[in-house]
Amino acid sequence: MGKALRTVNADLHCHSAFSDGTLEPEALAARAKANGVELWALTDHDELAGQRRARDAARAAGLPYLTGTEISVSFAGTTVHVVGLGFDAEDGDLAAGLAATRGGREPRAREMSEALAKAGIRGAYEGALKFVGNPELISRTHFARFLVESGVCADTQEVFRRFLVEGKPGFVPHRWARLGDAVRWIVDAGGIAVIAHPARYKLTPTEDYALFVEFKAHGGRGVEVVTGSHSAADALRYAETAREFGLLASRGSDFHSPGESRIDLGGLPPLPPDLSPVWEALEPRIQAPS
Numbered sequence: 600m601g602k603a604l605r606t607v608n609a610d611l612h613c614h615s616a617f618s619d620g621t622l623e624p625e626a627l628a629a630r631a632k633a634n635g636v637e638l639w640a641l642t643d644h645d646e647l648a649g650q651r652r653a654r655d656a657a658r659a660a661g662l663p664y665l666t667g668t669e670i671s672v673s674f675a676g677t678t679v680h681v682v683g684l685g686f687d688a689e690d691g692d693l694a695a696g697l698a699a700t701r702g703g704r705e706p707r708a709r710e711m712s713e714a715l716a717k718a719g720i721r722g723a724y725e726g727a728l729k730f731v732g733n734p735e736l737i738s739r740t741h742f743a744r745f746l747v748e749s750g751v752c753a754d755t756q757e758v759f760r761r762f763l764v765e766g767k768p769g770f771v772p773h774r775w776a777r778l779g780d781a782v783r784w785i786v787d788a789g790g791i792a793v794i795a796h797p798a799r800y801k802l803t804p805t806e807d808y809a810l811f812v813e814f815k816a817h818g819g820r821g822v823e824v825v826t827g828s829h830s831a832a833d834a835l836r837y838a839e840t841a842r843e844f845g846l847l848a849s850r851g852s853d854f855h856s857p858g859e860s861r862i863d864l865g866g867l868p869p870l871p872p873d874l875s876p877v878w879e880a881l882e883p884r885i886q887a888p889s
């Protein structure tokens with residue numbers, strides 16, 4: 600890779616139209632390359648359908664690639680995301696686990712639409728569907744885009760704040776995968792499991808601590824420290840968690856869409872230099888461009 604692997608511009612978290620991003624894998628690979636990314640992973644929610652195209656596009660762009668996904672998990676009454684990196688994308692148990700996790704999205708979306716109708720917003724299911732690239736992966740993001748398009752809110756942040764988070768009219772509680780199952784699917788497929796953007800969860804300090812204790816006990820090994828979802832203070836806090844729990848550190852923009860995402864692909868600051876980057880431990884799993 601030319602320079603020391605630990606200092607490369609790694610971006611190991613983003614979304615394509617196979618989940619709730621707006622770009623195709625090929626456009627993401629080209630954008631990552633143009634923005635100076637030197638190691639890339641596509642991490643669609645609960646879905647591997649974009650992996651082959653992402654890997655091929657990365658290879659064509661001269662961009663080293665790691666397989667990725669972001670699994671939705673229920674923990675302590677909230678939703679936690681677990682990123683998997685460097686697994687075998689052909690693994691059957693991982694595919695089955697993700698399919699089961701995706702399966703809850705369709706009925707949830709219909710319930711969300713009914714809830715929004717009670718709040719005076721009609722046709723949200725059909726409206727959201729217009730933004731969906733993958734029929735198995737309807738998400739709150741697609742509802743948010745519909746509410747922006749229909750003029751109810753100015754941007755997707757406002758939609759989440761007013762309608763789609765707990766306590767708001769369009770929020771429907773949902774049971775996702777179990778933490779231990781998600782970690783096991785990733786690890787048994789040869790990958791490393793990483794807690795995504797931990798500062799985003801509404802966990803008490805005790806629950807946050809319990810999350811990392813349980814995650815490690817299940818075989819989880821990494822935490823996102825530098826992400827588009829963290830402030831500089833959040834990054835410092837979870838760098839400390841990485842040290843305390845002996846976790847590998849990850850870095851990813853969580854890029855979804857030009858004009859929607861605050862941080863573009865490749866646009867993050869580096870990891871604190873004393874931390875061990877997760878991608879060093881995944882070196883044998885990096886798919887080099889030939």
Ligand code: AMP
Pocket residue numbers: 619644671737738739740755756759760855
């Ligand atoms: P879902 O998996 O359907 O619950 O949707 C979760 C997705 O919604 C996340 O992956 C983000 O892309 C998006 N999201 C969650 N919270 C917010 C927020 N406050 N503002 C904008 N997007 C959000």
Ligand code: MN
Pocket residue numbers: 614619644740855
């Ligand atoms: Mn998302």
Ligand code: MN
Pocket residue numbers: 669680795796
């Ligand atoms: Mn996430």
Ligand code: MN
Pocket residue numbers: 612613614669853
């Ligand atoms: Mn994400």
